[in-house]
Every structure is written in structure tokens, then in C-alpha cells.
């Protein structure tokens with residue numbers, strides 16, 4: 342069973358990330374927008390077939406988004422991850438997965454440049470606690486869209502299949518949560534699982550594409 346970690350440790354590490362974002366936002370946005378984003382999408386397309394874009398949230402005048410539920414980070418978070426949108430490595434076993442979506446405020450405004458730090462178990466349900474395998478952070482692009490190229494995480498005792506993430510808007514505390522898969526038998530027996538954090542999954546040419554939009 343996962344336990345709550347020291348929240349101050351997360352705050353410190355993400356304050357570093359937020360500071361880096363504040364100092365480098367024009368650079369980060371330039372790097373993630375336009376041609377670079379197109380290149381990242383093309384790379385994803387080459388590996389996983391036709392890209393699928395998540396629908397942006399539908400925002401009416403008084404149609405606020407429900408805040409994404411925070412969850413425990415568990416015991417396996419490692420700070421200072423490399424910046425990368427793909428966690429794939431040569432020969433890495435597992436079902437290919439692209440997770441994509443947006444980062445929005447609860448009043449339905451996109452948060453371009455929002456940092457997201459992902460980590461997960463490998464296909465055998467094992468975390469790399471020595472290095473940064475299947476760990477990486479990125480910044481949402483100019484449209485507040487993120488895209489993570491990875492594999493489906495494996496199961497480990499006591500937990501259903503899940504991906505950990507910390508997302509942040511500059512003026513808010515970090516949102517620490519987990520993303521889940523639909524129709525997983527272990528969802529029903531996992532005491533941390535919450536159905537509001539289930540991603541929409543579609544079959545891709547290679548593997549699967551998952552959609553999730555964060556509201557914070």
C-alpha cells in the first residue's frame with residue numbers, strides 16, 4: 342500500500358520546476374510550440390500511427406470544470422526528472438501508449454506552459470528507483486496541450502494499473518494525482534482508485550491513445 346510522502350519535498354522540487362518555468366517560459370513555449378510541437382507530433386505519429394487530438398474542454402459562460410482530484414504520490418517519486426515527451430527506450434517491452442490532453446483552470450482557461458511530471462512502473466510493475474526510466478517532465482504547449490509517449494504500466498501488488506503525475510499552474514500548489522485505465526479488473530479492489538481519474542482510451546494503429554484533461 343502506498344503511503345503519503347513528505348509534501349514539503351514535493352513543494353520544494355516543484356518550486357524549482359516552477360522557477361525554471363518562470364525563467365524560461367518564452368524559451369519553453371518557443372521550444373514546445375510551432376515547428377517543434379509539429380516535430381514531436383510527427384515522431385509520435387511514426388511510432389503509433391495517426392495522431393489523435395483530445396477534444397478541448399467545452400466551456401460555456403457558467404460551465405466551470407470540476408477540479409481534478411488530488412491523490413497520493415506514493416513512495417516512488419524521484420525529483421529532477423529529465424525533460425522529455427517520450428519515455429520510450431529501445432527494446433522497452435509493453436503496450437505502446439500515448440497519453441494526451443490539456444491543462445485547464447477550473448474556470449475553463451487553458452494554462453499554456455504548465456509543467457507536468459510523469460512517473461510510472463514498467464511493464465512488469467517495477468519502478469526504477471535508481472535512475473529515470475519511465476520518468477520525465479514536460480511543459481504544456483501554447484494551447485495548453487501535453488503529450489506523453491510511453492507504455493502501459495504493469496500491475497504491482499495492491500494496485501491497479503496507473504500513471505502518476507504532478508501538474509502545476511504557477512500561482513497554485515502542485516496537483517499530485519494518478520491516471521487510471523477503464524475496464525481494469527483491479528480497479529474494483531484498489532482503495533486509491535477513483536473513477537473520475539479514468540482516461541478515455543482508443544485503440545491506435547500501434548498500441549493505444551489515452552485522453553485526459555487536468556483542471557486545477
Ligand SMILES: [Fe+2]
Pocket residue numbers: 415417462500503505
Ligand atoms: Fe504507483
